[in-house]
Amino acid sequence: xxxxxxxxxxxxxxxxxxxxxxxxxxxxxxxxxxxxxxxxxxxxxxxxxxxxxxxxxxxxxxxxxxxxxxxxxxxxxxxxxxxxxxxxxxxxxxxxxxxxxxxxxxxxxxxxxxxxxxxxxxxxxxxxxxxxxxxxxxxxxxxxxxxxxxxxxxxxxxxxxxxxxxxxxxxxxxxxxxxxxxxxxxxxxxxxxxxxxxxxxxxxxxxxxxxxxxxxxxxxxxxxxxxxxxxxxxxxxxxxxxxxxxxxxxxxxxxxxxxxxxxxxxxxx
Amino acid sequence: xxxxxxxxxxxxxxxxxxxxxxxxxxxxxxxxxxxxxxxxxxxxxxxxxxxxxxxxxxxxxxxxxxxxxxxxxxxxxxxxxxxxxxxxxxxxxxxxxxxxxxxxxxxxxxxxxxxxxxxxxxxxxxxxxxxxxxxxxxxxxxxxxxxxxxxxxxxxxxxxxxxxxxxxxxxxxxxxxxxxxxxxxxxxxxxxxxxxxxxxxxxxxxxxxxxxxxxxxxxxxxxxxxxxxxxxxxxxxxxxxxxxxxxxxxxxxxxxxxxxxxxxxxxxxxxxxxxxxxxxxxxxxxxxxxxxxxxxxxxxxxxxxxxxxxxxxxxxxxxxxxxxxxxxxxxxxx
Ligand SMILES: Cc1cc2nc3c(=O)[nH]c(=O)nc-3n(C[C@H](O)[C@H](O)[C@H](O)COP(=O)(O)OP(=O)(O)OC[C@H]3O[C@@H](n4cnc5c(N)ncnc54)[C@H](O)[C@@H]3O)c2cc1C
Ligand SMILES: Nc1ncnc2c1ncn2[C@@H]1O[C@H](COP(=O)(O)O)[C@@H](O)[C@H]1O
Numbered sequence: 001x002x003x004x005x006x007x008x009x010x011x012x013x014x015x016x017x018x019x020x021x022x023x024x025x026x027x028x029x030x031x032x033x034x035x036x037x038x039x040x041x042x043x044x045x046x047x048x049x050x051x052x053x054x055x056x057x058x059x060x061x062x063x064x065x066x067x068x069x070x071x072x073x074x075x076x077x078x079x080x081x082x083x084x085x086x087x088x089x090x091x092x093x094x095x096x097x098x099x100x101x102x103x104x105x106x107x108x109x110x111x112x113x114x115x116x117x118x119x120x121x122x123x124x125x126x127x128x129x130x131x132x133x134x135x136x137x138x139x140x141x142x143x144x145x146x147x148x149x150x151x152x153x154x155x156x157x158x159x160x161x162x163x164x165x166x167x168x169x170x171x172x173x174x175x176x177x178x179x180x181x182x183x184x185x186x187x188x189x190x191x192x193x194x195x196x197x198x199x200x201x202x203x204x205x206x207x208x209x210x211x212x213x214x215x216x217x218x219x220x221x222x223x224x225x226x227x228x229x230x231x232x233x234x235x236x237x238x239x240x241x242x243x244x245x246x247x248x249x250x251x252x253x254x255x256x257x258x259x260x261x262x263x264x265x266x267x268x269x
Numbered sequence: 270x271x272x273x274x275x276x277x278x279x280x281x282x283x284x285x286x287x288x289x290x291x292x293x294x295x296x297x298x299x300x301x302x303x304x305x306x307x308x309x310x311x312x313x314x315x316x317x318x319x320x321x322x323x324x325x326x327x328x329x330x331x332x333x334x335x336x337x338x339x340x341x342x343x344x345x346x347x348x349x350x351x352x353x354x355x356x357x358x359x360x361x362x363x364x365x366x367x368x369x370x371x372x373x374x375x376x377x378x379x380x381x382x383x384x385x386x387x388x389x390x391x392x393x394x395x396x397x398x399x400x401x402x403x404x405x406x407x408x409x410x411x412x413x414x415x416x417x418x419x420x421x422x423x424x425x426x427x428x429x430x431x432x433x434x435x436x437x438x439x440x441x442x443x444x445x446x447x448x449x450x451x452x453x454x455x456x457x458x459x460x461x462x463x464x465x466x467x468x469x470x471x472x473x474x475x476x477x478x479x480x481x482x483x484x485x486x487x488x489x490x491x492x493x494x495x496x497x498x499x500x501x502x503x504x505x506x507x508x509x510x511x512x513x514x515x516x517x518x519x520x521x522x523x524x525x526x527x528x529x530x531x532x533x534x535x536x537x538x539x540x541x542x543x544x545x546x547x548x549x550x551x552x553x554x555x556x557x558x559x560x561x562x563x564x565x566x567x568x569x570x571x572x573x574x575x576x577x578x579x580x581x582x583x584x585x586x587x588x589x590x591x592x593x594x595x596x597x598x599x600x601x602x603x
Contacts, residue, residue: 014412016412016413016552017550019573020415020549020550020551020573020576021573021576023412023415023416025416032412032415032416101388102379102382102388102389103382103383103388106383126533127533129413130411130412131411131418132391132392132409132410132411132412132413132532133391134375134379134391134392135379135382135389135391137379138376138379138380138383139379139382139383141380142379142380142383142384143383146462147348147462147463148347148380149347149463150347150375150376153526163466167526168372168468169372169527170470170471170473170527171468171469171470171471171525171526171527172468172469172471172526173465173467173468173469174465174466174467174468174469175463175464175465175466176463176464176466177462177463177464178462181462181463186533187516187519187520187533188519188520188522188526190520191520228388229387229388229422229423229424230388230389230390230407230420230421230422231420231421231422231423232418232419232420233406233419233420233421234418234419235411235416235417235418235419236416236417236419237415237416237417238417240576242576243579244565244575244576244577244578244579244580244581245579245580245581246570246575246580246581246582246583247580247581247582248582251588252582252584252585252588252589252592253588253589253591253592254592255582255583255584255589255592256566256582256584256588256589256590256591256592256593256596257592257593257595257596258582259564259566259580259582259589259593259596260593260596260597260599260600261596261600262580263564263580263597264600268541268562269508269541269597269600269601
């Protein structure tokens, strides 16, 4: 069995774990902003996707190409994928890629994967940590006309096939799919491993490959905002009234008992 | 150029009955159909759709119900189901297609959008018809619930998935008339490249989360699997409720995945949600913000959960919860 060729799609996003009070919306530009000291990260589920690919590489060997689309992609953020064991980093980076929707994003990623040419498995996160859409992976699979399995919590590669545990409502199912295939990965797969110092140093020396729309055979009118189907008309933060009543006591235990009394008094229980 | 008309709902059947999400979709679909003065159609796909579910789809608002039965459709598989919905969507060419943001909807809707070459907004919590353009304004939480976005899609059909419990079903109207149309759609097995080899059920005992009037949710701060079976379970039992969790306990295998509440877990709306050692990340709140009363127990007075809760106690749960449970028992007995 020759080495398995894998592509992992990773997106740079605003840190989803930032405290909710840190998120602000600029209504003039319809964009979310976070304080400067909160750095962007790789989407959480994209990290799980990266780990899925690394687990296969550990066992069966293989090559991992990381693909990321955006503009002004922070090198120190995205290079984490190389530091943990990715072999190659391709950035679809251009102004014209900005403000796309799931459609234009999936289309450009699929065209880039076509250009990469040979692939056995494509990994995506189950959803991005900013738009929470859950579309791009399936979109890539449809455009490339390859099979897709969602919500993988475990992936093994055996004899030209992937054996995938998919999360279903009351447990999991084991599904087999022949290569090439697209898999979306869920959180139960496990956290992305830490990078070893050696990996970090090697990654620092590697340069990502940067592709513009023309490099993947697309016109600027086919990507980003120009190529989208769905238009963002408004971004806003719903207001909510703070109203928590803190129940106290001499000790935590007494506070607990007082909480019960409070709930009774207010007829909640 | 084809004309796009009417509203199509992808319906789901569980145990021979119409799923609650489907009655919710029918409720909101009916409003649009009335506003547009067009038909509301519902598609039901299964190995056996039976008689109750199609009839109920009419009772809850559909004008036409297309039933597609095939033994190959017994369990959901993306590659078979997409063939059915793609065919029907092309034949009916509806203006709007509504699906639930359910395990099936999450998998099927993006496939359909890309097959039809149209856009999709997933997990919408509000949709309305723009009076001028007649296009749908699609509102969906983004950034884990830290913001909301309104989208418009000018490609046809307009496809959205709707979050559970955000739309109201209509009252049952058993006098409603409608048409059930059994439809044969040939499933082509040659493009099927995936094979389900095994299904494993993970036992969840007691009341199902979605049906529980009270949910006791535990977070990472619980520290391990044991307290879910003791401290939290005892509290849930006193209130005839169920135990749930945030994502870390599910990721760590402390509880089955089916008990995880949030954006990527279950969406619940109980009378009472008790969040214990949960920090209150937006992605978790997305799954429980519909609860009538939220109660938070957390040792950190600054935890975001106190911004979401109606009542709170600051303290270590190991001390707070047993006393809370004992007092509740006493009060409920007396
Ligand atoms: C796209 C996306 C989707 C996501 N989907 C979900 C989802 O569906 N559901 C979900 O839950 N999360 C989801 N998350 C993860 C989410 O962002 C948070 O990481 C997660 O909810 C945190 O869980 P937690 O509150 O249990 O843990 P933490 O944030 O670690 O909080 C633990 C809390 O426990 C308290 N604590 C610790 N010890 C004690 C004690 N002894 N007594 C009392 N209090 C104590 C601490 O003060 C702290 O507030 C998602 C994230 C992303 C990016
Ligand atoms: N701009 C992007 N660059 C690379 N991968 C992406 C991008 N957008 C989405 N993806 C991948 O598609 C998954 C689902 O994204 P979404 O459909 O936006 O929720 C993500 O978890 C990523 O793996």
